[in-house]
Amino acid sequence: MIQLQGITRIFHMGDQAIHALDHIDLTIDSGEYVSIMGPSGSGKSTLLNVIGLLDRPDSGHYLLDGRDVTALSETEQAQVRREKIGFVFQSFHLIPRLTAAENIEIPLILTGMPSIERKERIAETLQAFNLSDRAHHRPAELSGGQRQRVAIARATILRPTALLADEPTGNLDHRIGSEVATLLEALNQTGTTLIVVTHDRELALRARRRVAMHDGRIETDEQ
Amino acid sequence: MRLQDLLRFSLKTITSYPARSFLIILAMALGVAAVIILTALGDGARQYVVNEFSSIGTNLIIVLPGRSETAGSFPGAVMGQTSRDLTLDDAHWVGRLPQVRRYAPLNVGVAELSAAGKLREVTLMGTTADIFPIRHMKLSQGKFLSSADESSAQIVLGAKIAQEFFPDGNVLGQRVRLSDRRFLVTGVMAEQGESMGYNSDELVIIPIQHAQTLLNTNSLFRLLIEIRHHGEIDNAREAIRQTLIRRHDGEDDVTVIAHDAVLATFERILRALTLGVAGIAVISLAVAGILVMNVMLVSVSQRTAEIGLLKAIGTPAAVIRYIFLAEAVWLSLAGALAGFILGQAGSWALRLAYPLLPAWPPLWANFAGVGVAVLAGVLAGLLPAIRAAKLDPVDALGKR
Numbered sequence: 001m002i003q004l005q006g007i008t009r010i011f012h013m014g015d016q017a018i019h020a021l022d023h024i025d026l027t028i029d030s031g032e033y034v035s036i037m038g039p040s041g042s043g044k045s046t047l048l049n050v051i052g053l054l055d056r057p058d059s060g061h062y063l064l065d066g067r068d069v070t071a072l073s074e075t076e077q078a079q080v081r082r083e084k085i086g087f088v089f090q091s092f093h094l095i096p097r098l099t100a101a102e103n104i105e106i107p108l109i110l111t112g113m114p115s116i117e118r119k120e121r122i123a124e125t126l127q128a129f130n131l132s133d134r135a136h137h138r139p140a141e142l143s144g145g146q147r148q149r150v151a152i153a154r155a156t157i158l159r160p161t162a163l164l165a166d167e168p169t170g171n172l173d174h175r176i177g178s179e180v181a182t183l184l185e186a187l188n189q190t191g192t193t194l195i196v197v198t199h200d201r202e203l204a205l206r207a208r209r210r211v212a213m214h215d216g217r218i219e220t221d222e223q
Numbered sequence: 224m225r226l227q228d229l230l231r232f233s234l235k236t237i238t239s240y241p242a243r244s245f246l247i248i249l250a251m252a253l254g255v256a257a258v259i260i261l262t263a264l265g266d267g268a269r270q271y272v273v274n275e276f277s278s279i280g281t282n283l284i285i286v287l288p289g290r291s292e293t294a295g296s297f298p299g300a301v302m303g304q305t306s307r308d309l310t311l312d313d314a315h316w317v318g319r320l321p322q323v324r325r326y327a328p329l330n331v332g333v334a335e336l337s338a339a340g341k342l343r344e345v346t347l348m349g350t351t352a353d354i355f356p357i358r359h360m361k362l363s364q365g366k367f368l369s370s371a372d373e374s375s376a377q378i379v380l381g382a383k384i385a386q387e388f389f390p391d392g393n394v395l396g397q398r399v400r401l402s403d404r405r406f407l408v409t410g411v412m413a414e415q416g417e418s419m420g421y422n423s424d425e426l427v428i429i430p431i432q433h434a435q436t437l438l439n440t441n442s443l444f445r446l447l448i449e450i451r452h453h454g455e456i457d458n459a460r461e462a463i464r465q466t467l468i469r470r471h472d473g474e475d476d477v478t479v480i481a482h483d484a485v486l487a488t489f490e491r492i493l494r495a496l497t498l499g500v501a502g503i504a505v506i507s508l509a510v511a512g513i514l515v516m517n518v519m520l521v522s523v524s525q526r527t528a529e530i531g532l533l534k535a536i537g538t539p540a541a542v543i544r545y546i547f548l549a550e551a552v553w554l555s556l557a558g559a560l561a562g563f564i565l566g567q568a569g570s571w572a573l574r575l576a577y578p579l580l581p582a583w584p585p586l587w588a589n590f591a592g593v594g595v596a597v598l599a600g601v602l603a604g605l606l607p608a609i610r611a612a613k614l615d616p617v618d619a620l621g622k623r
């Protein structure tokens with residue numbers, strides 16, 4: 001469960017202070033499917049970064065599964081990210097010199113899992129994401145949809161409790177984007193909390209809960 | 224993250240950028256090879272000199288006419304301009320000192336040798352029979368001045384000269400002409416090759432008096448003295464010097480050098496030289512280290528997005544540091560290994576080109592070359608690794 005209480009994030013540009021997040025209160029239960037919309041610069045990515053422990057709020061409290069994670073050290077936050085959070089980005093962020101299988105393997109390597117166990121796990125995952133025949137291709141040799149599937153496989157291979165997607169379909173055409181959304185929703189069906197930031201109204205409306213942001217504040221929050 | 228996974232992951236990065244990695248490895252390898260080859264050269268020179276000197280023995284004291292300007296330096300270059308000759312009589316007096324086992328006065332010159340219708344220029348050495356034990360020279364046939372008559376016109380031929388003039392091997396008892404004087408061949412030297420700048424195979428030896436007449440001089444070129452005990456070398460040296468000062472009316476106009484002191488000086492100089500060139504080569508390794516650092520810094524900035532991603536999926540800062548450090552370690556290890564092989568090959572080529580020079584790189588140089596390379600690589604990787612680990616993940620992910 002994600003609980004944000006009075007979260008504020010301020011950026012300073014010269015002597016100007018930008019309230020990217022302005023006293024955000026938001027509670028997201030486990031297994032929810034939330035879309036976040038809002039104009040450019042409204043603070044959607046910043047919100048996702050705070051939830052994903054990539055960014056620290058300037059004030060407020062963040063409870064993740066009942067534990068206050070705002071004050072954790074950097075190393076502890078890294079551990080929480082590794083165990084509970086999966087990120088999916090608009091630009092995929094695959095490592096170009098590694099194959100699809102090797103990209104998916106990185107989180108497993110980080111946990112210190114032995115090689116044999118990893119191989120099994122990767123084979124299963126590739127199968128599940130329909131990527132088996134692309135296992136040894138590098139990102140440059142994959143289509144956009146395939147790349148995002150690899151990225152999602154990497155984000156979920158350790159079965160995180162929350163999957164955070166920042167415009168996951170932004171670089172994909174409509175049909176492929178819709179397929180990716182279906183894939184994310186399927187993961188949500190298995191119990192993973194899914195939070196999707198998007199500019200695509202159609203995609204946003206697929207979510208059971210829709211949050212709209214404006215100027216660092218939550219404007220509407222409808223179930 | 225397991226160590227083997229860390230090493231595999233960073234190795235993969237290195238092989239993914241072959242041109243970049245090759246350049247770094249090359250720079251490292253050249254530095255290491257320079258250290259090894261230059262020290263092999265320096266140490267080879269030292270070994271060569273040491274071997275040459277010790278073939279003559281360490282109980283040796285050498286007297287030469289003239290005063291060397293700076294005590295402690297090698298006075299070979301400071302000959303000539305003597306205020307007083309070093310004479311045969313001087314030599315006899317020195318020979319009476321109790322510390323002296325044997326001595327050999329020495330005159331050296333060049334003359335024409337003719338016999339059996341052949342003619343050639345040879346280096347002649349005028350001396351006494353004691354030169355043989357003092358300089359560890361051996362006769363293969365005959366003898367030299369062992370009879371009572373010290374002034375008989377005897378000659379000993381070097382092995383090569385004997386072979387040239389009398390190829391049938393019938394040498395002893397032959398008459399030869401040196402300049403305009405006749406000599407009787409009484410001995411042939413055993414083959415010995417090069418030693419202290421003379422090739423004794425191409426030398427002829429005659430009694431000292433004949434040499435002085437032939438070369439028209441009263442002054443000895445050198446006086447070689449072998450003392451009884453190595454322990455009293457300083458004492459003997461002083462006694463010899465005092466004897467000669469007394470004989471030269473109180474004038475201190477000769478140079479008396481203990482042979483092993485010269486050797487020690489030479490060794491010291493050559494060791495310092497070796498260390499000096501090794502030091503210069505180590506600087507080239509430091510330069511290679513700076514190159515590694517620059518390339519790694521560029522690599523960090525090129526891979527900012529990747530670092531951001533690694534952070535996003537929960538890689539601790541320490542692991543990111545290790546990943547970049549491991550890359551530096553791989554690069555410098557590869558460079559050190561390539562340099563080690565290159566250095567050994569280079570020293571081998573040196574030994575092949577100059578068989579007289581024992582150009583073996585000393586053990587410490589191998590270790591120093593490889594060790595400094597790895598150290599330089601790791602140090603150079605440190606700053607980029609720290610910089611990578613410090614990147615802010617949100618900023619890093621924003622860069623594409």
Ligand SMILES: Nc1ncnc2c1ncn2[C@@H]1O[C@H](COP(=O)(O)OP(=O)(O)OP(=O)(O)O)[C@@H](O)[C@H]1O
Pocket residue numbers: 011012013018019020038039040041042043044045046047
């Ligand atoms: N590192 C930063 N330094 C300064 N200002 C920043 C920084 N990151 C974000 N901001 C500002 O904070 C505000 C919110 O940014 P954010 O990226 O969260 O917007 P967004 O809703 O994701 O926009 P978009 O739809 O364009 O992605 C913007 O005004 C942005 O300029």
Ligand SMILES: [Mg+2]
Pocket residue numbers: 044045046166
């Ligand atoms: Mg954004």
